[in-house]
Amino acid sequence: MKVLALFVLACLLSWTAQAGEYNLTVDRVMIDTGEFTKSGIGYNGSSPGPVLRFKEGEDVTIHVTNNLDVSTSIHWHGLVLPFQMDGVPGISFDGIEPGETFTYRFPIVQNGTYWFHSHSGFQEPDGAYGAIIIEPEGREPFRFDREYVVQLTDKHPHSGDRILRNLKMSADYYNRQQQTVGDFFSDVADQGFWSTLQDRLMWGDMRMMKADIEDVQGFVGLINGQSPEQNWTGLFEPGERIRLRFINSSAMTYFDVRIPGLEMTVVEADGNYVQPVTVDEFRIGVAETYDVIVRPREDRAYTIFAESMGRSGYARGTLATAAGMSAEVPELRPAPLLTMADMGGHSGMDHSGMDHGDMPGNDSSMTMDHSGMDMSGSTMVMDHAAMGHAMPEADDNPFYADGSGLIPEAADGGRFLAYTDLRAQRPLYEEREPTREIELRLTGNMERYVWSINGVKYEDADPIRLQYGERVRFKFVNETMMTHPMHLHGMWSILDVGQGKWNPIKHVISVAPATTVYMETEVDAPGEWAFHCHLSYHAASGMFRKVIVEGGPDSVADGEAEAVDGQEGEA
Amino acid sequence: MTSLSLKVLVSAVTLGLSAGAFAAGAHGGGHHGEEGGHAADGHHSAGSIGQPGKAEDVVRTVDITMYDNYYEPEVIDVSQGETVRIRVTNQGALVHEFNIGTAAMHQAHQKEMMMMVEHGVLLGDRIDHDMMNMDMGNGHTMKHDDPNSVLLEPGQSGEIIWTFSQQSSLEFACNVPGHYQAGMYGEIDI
Numbered sequence A: 001m002k003v004l005a006l007f008v009l010a011c012l013l014s015w016t017a018q019a020g021e022y023n024l025t026v027d028r029v030m031i032d033t034g035e036f037t038k039s040g041i042g043y044n045g046s047s048p049g050p051v052l053r054f055k056e057g058e059d060v061t062i063h064v065t066n067n068l069d070v071s072t073s074i075h076w077h078g079l080v081l082p083f084q085m086d087g088v089p090g091i092s093f094d095g096i097e098p099g100e101t102f103t104y105r106f107p108i109v110q111n112g113t114y115w116f117h118s119h120s121g122f123q124e125p126d127g128a129y130g131a132i133i134i135e136p137e138g139r140e141p142f143r144f145d146r147e148y149v150v151q152l153t154d155k156h157p158h159s160g161d162r163i164l165r166n167l168k169m170s171a172d173y174y175n176r177q178q179q180t181v182g183d184f185f186s187d188v189a190d191q192g193f194w195s196t197l198q199d200r201l202m203w204g205d206m207r208m209m210k211a212d213i214e215d216v217q218g219f220v221g222l223i224n225g226q227s228p229e230q231n232w233t234g235l236f237e238p239g240e241r242i243r244l245r246f247i248n249s250s251a252m253t254y255f256d257v258r259i260p261g262l263e264m265t266v267v268e269a270d271g272n273y274v275q276p277v278t279v280d281e282f283r284i285g286v287a288e289t290y291d292v293i294v295r296p297r298e299d300r301a302y303t304i305f306a307e308s309m310g311r312s313g314y315a316r317g318t319l320a321t322a323a324g325m326s327a328e329v330p331e332l333r334p335a336p337l338l339t340m341a342d343m344g345g346h347s348g349m350d351h352s353g354m355d356h357g358d359m360p361g362n363d364s365s366m367t368m369d370h371s372g373m374d375m376s377g378s379t380m381v382m383d384h385a386a387m388g389h390a391m392p393e394a395d396d397n398p399f400y401a402d403g404s405g406l407i408p409e410a411a412d413g414g415r416f417l418a419y420t421d422l423r424a425q426r427p428l429y430e431e432r433e434p435t436r437e438i439e440l441r442l443t444g445n446m447e448r449y450v451w452s453i454n455g456v457k458y459e460d461a462d463p464i465r466l467q468y469g470e471r472v473r474f475k476f477v478n479e480t481m482m483t484h485p486m487h488l489h490g491m492w493s494i495l496d497v498g499q500g501k502w503n504p505i506k507h508v509i510s511v512a513p514a515t516t517v518y519m520e521t522e523v524d525a526p527g528e529w530a531f532h533c534h535l536s537y538h539a540a541s542g543m544f545r546k547v548i549v550e551g552g553p554d555s556v557a558d559g560e561a562e563a564v565d566g567q568e569g570e571a
Numbered sequence B: 001m002t003s004l005s006l007k008v009l010v011s012a013v014t015l016g017l018s019a020g021a022f023a024a025g026a027h028g029g030g031h032h033g034e035e036g037g038h039a040a041d042g043h044h045s046a047g048s049i050g051q052p053g054k055a056e057d058v059v060r061t062v063d064i065t066m067y068d069n070y071y072e073p074e075v076i077d078v079s080q081g082e083t084v085r086i087r088v089t090n091q092g093a094l095v096h097e098f099n100i101g102t103a104a105m106h107q108a109h110q111k112e113m114m115m116m117v118e119h120g121v122l123l124g125d126r127i128d129h130d131m132m133n134m135d136m137g138n139g140h141t142m143k144h145d146d147p148n149s150v151l152l153e154p155g156q157s158g159e160i161i162w163t164f165s166q167q168s169s170l171e172f173a174c175n176v177p178g179h180y181q182a183g184m185y186g187e188i189d190i
Helices: A002-019 A160-169 A181-191 A193-205 A384-390 A536-540 A559-567 B002-019 B022-028 B035-041 B103-118 B129-133
Strands: A021-032 A037-043 A052-055 A059-066 A075-077 A101-107 A112-117 A129-135 A146-155 A220-223 A232-235 A242-248 A255-258 A264-269 A272-279 A281-284 A289-294 A302-308 A314-320 A436-445 A450-453 A464-467 A471-478 A484-488 A493-495 A508-511 A516-522 A527-533 A544-550 B060-067 B070-072 B075-077 B083-090 B096-101 B149-152 B157-163 B170-173 B185-189
Touching: A112 A242, A112 A289, A129 A146, A129 A242, A146 A232, A146 A302, A146 A314, A160 A536, A220 A302, A281 A289, A436 A484, A471 A484, A471 A508, A493 A508, A508 A516, A527 A536, B060 B096, B083 B096, B083 B149, B096 B103, B096 B157, B103 B170, B149 B157
Parallel strands: A021 A059, A052 A129, A146 A242, A220 A314, A232 A314, A436 A471, A464 A544, B060 B083, B075 B185
Antiparallel strands: A021 A037, A059 A101, A075 A112, A112 A129, A146 A220, A242 A289, A255 A281, A255 A302, A264 A272, A264 A289, A302 A314, A436 A450, A471 A516, A484 A508, A484 A527, A493 A516, A527 A544, B060 B070, B083 B157, B096 B149, B096 B170, B170 B185
16 A cells, blocks of 8 residues: 555655656766766756656757856657757757756657766766656556666776777776786696686787776676665565666666566566566666566565676676665676687788797697687688587577677576567557668777777767668778767667568667677658767767768758658557 | 476476475376375365366456466455355466465475476466477476466466465465565455
């Protein structure tokens, strides 16, 4: 009964917020992580900013006042809207100058979990982000008694500007997990001197290190602004169904999320319903969202544990039946190391002169971490098909290279969500053949910290021109050893998981090292849009493009009306 | 390759049956002489959830509509000993099940339904009947013909005639993987 009353109260509160008019101020704030306190940027006086609650079908008006001494902007991540409202300075508008108020107006034509953040400089890593919940017009395709936003971030003691300066100076500035001289000698003991030396030389050639999974370590993982020690807690009563809206608002960090003792039923990805799939753990890429339903039946606390993909840090929160309760916090698992498979896409490697068969002190096969790859055939061929049988299968998961060090495994041997598990619950578009394919090679030079697309940085690149009404198939070929969460603004990214009309509809597509991933986009939003890697320092270093959609109803004269045409009634 | 996966399939079906839920009964088709085994799961005898009813005993009809992924209505009121015709229509875009059982029975049945997905019998919005009826050796099939359940493609209708007994913690549920966990179940109030 008490629960019901609470629920009714929550409904009433949310209804009062449906007036359609919102005010946000962009402010300098202090951020206290418990481990360090730093000056940052927030909304309405805090970081993260408020949770904005919209209703599908509503026309929103949002007044954003800039109280900073520099220009700012707000991008509504994942929202389908007129391009002038998309909030990217230099593409959608001029930005919001200090002291100025900019008014965003757009119709809400979708529902689900999204977020908003500054698209200016490094204001987002500095704290300028918040959550968006959009209630559907109809009933949700699942049931829940209560809900919580679980917004993850990787709060770093250094400012974004300083981090990029340091990375440009030395790409491994923040890499604390580099292999050391001590590792070298212990590997010599295990694998022999020549094998170890060759291994190190190869990685040196590529200007990469095996531990290059997270370029920016030394952060504190936060959940809704609270550190592991501060322990964000969501209350429940046993037997209730809880909807957790996970949002990864990190600058750079992927998280592997689990709640020991509970299975999680994934019902939404990037704001779109997916056919429910029950898992024990999932990986959330930067800027992705996943909604899960959990049903704790016991009167106790459960830990929400989010380890960074490179295991250099974690976020932690708690679900509990009373404030102050806590459950065991698991140990971080050992850091994975990249393998030869993860550099499969690395071009220009010529090691054919190496004769592994004759190496002294070696049993003629070089054993690489995790891979067990047989290198005895004197040439190294980076051909995945040929290596297939000798390598551990990527669990039939084409979203990692076979033998990749990044292939996730559930902590307790359970089921780990894969992209291939995602199926749209309600396809937004008719299935049809793409009108053309555009190849985007994800490229970069780690040592110089330059990131690019097709070898060209944003400043030097021509925009990608699309025609209104076409369906474009994008082919991402990741030639780097980092994982890139690619985000196209304004239009949906239909991830090809081989399921035709059931392919899931997303706004971020994560592309692992040495893999090729396809997505299709119905070009239904005229105007100019951003398309970029959502890792803050990769986007800023050049892995970014402008997309121009040519043609369409009334050209680009009245963006607002067009965006409504494009999506209305389909969501 | 084919014969290997078949072998795996058959052993998986056998495992599923030895888990022993009532709903599992007809999944294996020709499991003759094991009827006694179904009640051996220690939780419920077959009688406690009720039994298939006869058309001539039907006192009333209840209509249930299945959507993605929920039922309307989500509660059915019945009296002890009452025989009810339950007409089920799938108005969703996905395959759904209507199955009468206890929470524990549904849980056991979900493992079998997962197998049907893994082996390509359940395909989101349709059922591969050839695959489902395929003889996997020893007369086993993945046929889904329990009297306490119907499995429907989008647009299809089906019915169950059921005589309810004294068991008071019955649920109707969809055991297509993930659907129960998403909340696709309802209460049977006796």
